[in-house]
Amino acid sequence: MNEKPLQVAVIGGGAAGFFAAISAKTNHPEAKVTIYEKSNKLLSKVRISGGGRCNVTHHCFDVRELVKFYPRGERPLKKAFGMFSPTDTVEWFESRGVNLKSESDGRMFPTTDDSETIINCLMRETRKLGIGIKTKANIKSLKKLNSGYEMDLYRSGRIKADKVIVATGGSPRASGFDWLRELDHEIEEPVPSLFTFNMPGEPIKELMGVVAEPVSVKIMGSKLQSSGPLLITHWGMSGPAILKLSAFGARELNEKDYEFKALVNWTGERAEQEVRAILKEVVSDHGLKKIHNVNPFGLPGRLWEFLIEKLDLGEDMIWQNMGKKNINRLVHLLTNDEYQVQGKTTFKEEFVTCGGISLQDVDMKTMESRKSPDLYFAGEVLDVDGVTGGFNFQAAWTTGYIAGKLR
Ligand SMILES: Cc1cc2nc3c(=O)[nH]c(=O)nc-3n(C[C@H](O)[C@H](O)[C@H](O)COP(=O)(O)OP(=O)(O)OC[C@H]3O[C@@H](n4cnc5c(N)ncnc54)[C@H](O)[C@@H]3O)c2cc1C
Structure with a gap:
């Protein structure tokens, strides 16, 4: 008698969900793998990412250096990147006919400069492998059975699966994780990451469009500090130096309610004495x-x-x-x-949440939950986030790839 094939449910049809499903079917060809996506759009963030070009990964092939770009997840990600790194991402896409190129700042894009190239590649791969896709399938709850899981959908319907990979992305509200909290997972409170600084009372805004580089910026009364190019905008300050601070200081700046003083060193890393000597x-x-x-x-x-x-x-x-x-x-x-910051603005709608499933509850070698066996996590649902530059997709590819191994 034929045994029922292993049923694998992947919740979420974004970058991490697709990569996890492809990895699951590749590693377990006998399994029935299905992606459940709540909306009627697949890979929607991939489509709009990188200004429509999709910044797939970053030209940083040393894992010890790579992890430094992740304010949340730095240490735990070392293991994960050891299993699937940007080198593997480049190879993965190239072996499927998608060539990537690097720009001078390290960001890597498809040579077509078109995110559709990435979408088409992922869609082609799912079709080739026979992965099922169900859209308008919004999972409401997840219940552990003696063996496997049962999931209720919002409108109606119930799904059973032996193994479940949760790749539902970030949520700006903690309540978005309630259904996962019910399985005993610790949730790190979500707060925004990657934003620019508003300076409503500062005349420097008149210089909008001016880029100074390199500068270093500190937050008064904290240890937060970063350096790089700084862009003066209509609202205040942006550019890599500011975005890095917003990511590494996401929690601290949220606690300050985005009211603080930024100290800019326009000479880069130079100390006062050196500047005085030059003058x-x-x-x-x-x-x-x-x-x-x-x-x-x-x-x-x-x-x-x-x-x-x-x-x-x-x-x-x-x-x-x-x-x-x-x-x-x-x-x-x-x-x-000294500049007074009052409020923030989302960077190019590139909303990334810090927070999510606590990494203490996840085995980073398998992405399996430590609280609930046969349940895996991938992508931004985890308390992992990177600065801008392709790092967030890299985390999605890596964690999706590992989760799909199903141990
Ligand atoms: C405008 C923009 C530009 C960006 N550009 C870049 C870039 O160039 N490079 C980079 O590295 N990062 C970029 N990012 C960040 C990157 O897009 C995310 O980190 C990445 O998409 C996370 O992938 P994910 O699969 O974990 O989550 P998502 O892409 O958010 O996918 C999660 C999916 O799960 C679905 N879902 C949620 N809940 C349920 C449920 N209960 N049931 C069923 N389905 C559900 C959602 O509808 C969604 O389709 C950008 C983000 C934005 C917003």
Whole structure:
């Protein structure tokens, strides 16, 4: 008599769900694998990701370096990336006819610059493997049976499966995880990550469009610090230096209710003493020139003007007349320029949540729940998130791949 095939339910038709389903069917060809997606759209975030180009992964092939881009999950991800890393992502897509290219900042995209290429590849693979897909299948509850699981759908219907992979993505509200909390999983409270800083009262906004790099930014009263390019926007500040801070400080800044002071060092990582020494040289070499006309740190012209106007020295001030006091004021301004942040803005609608299933409840070598056997997690539903640059998809591919092995 034929045994019933292993039933595998993958909940969520996003990047992690597709990768998990493909991995499950590849590793267990005898199994019946079905993706259940609540909406009528599959891979919808892949479609809009990276401005429609899909930043698939990052050109960072050293796992020890790679994990540093994950404010949540850094240590536990080491094991997981050891099993499926960006190198494997590149190979996986290339062996299926999708070539990836790197940009100068390390982001990797399909050479077509079109996210449809990634979607078509994943869809083709699911069809080829005979993976079932059910859309408008919104899973409401998950109940552990003696063997396997039973799931209720919102409208009507009940599904049974021997193994379940949850790949339902992040949720901005803690209540979005209630159905998983019921199986005893610890949920790390969701809070936004990857946002830009609003500075409603700061005149620097007039310089919108100006990019300064590299700068370093600190949050006053905390240990948070980052460096990189900074973009001045209509609302305040953005760019990699700010986005990194928003990700690494997601919880702390949420606790401050997004009201805090940002200290900008416009000279990058230079210490006050070094900046003072450079300014002394300028005084001796260009003493008779106006400060407006010598921009010793190569800052964008409009920014340099803006900063020296803040010191209110007058149009005609020349370097040799600055005196010790004004040089000190300039040093302080260049290295510790203070801005009041009041609120945040989501970065390019690229909403990423920090929080989700606590990694303490997950075996990162298998992605299986430590609380409920035969239940696996993949993607943003986990308390894992990366900075912008392809790291979030990489986490989805990696955790999906591992979960699909079904131990
Ligand atoms: C605009 C935008 C651009 C982005 N660009 C990039 C980028 O270029 N590179 C990068 O690395 N990251 C990017 N990200 C982040 C990245 O998209 C996510 O980290 C990634 O999509 C997470 O994949 P996932 O499969 O875990 O979750 P999702 O993509 O959110 O998929 C989860 C799926 O589960 C379904 N679902 C939820 N609950 C249920 C339920 N109860 N029953 C059935 N189905 C359910 C949802 O409808 C959804 O389709 C971007 C995000 C956004 C919003």
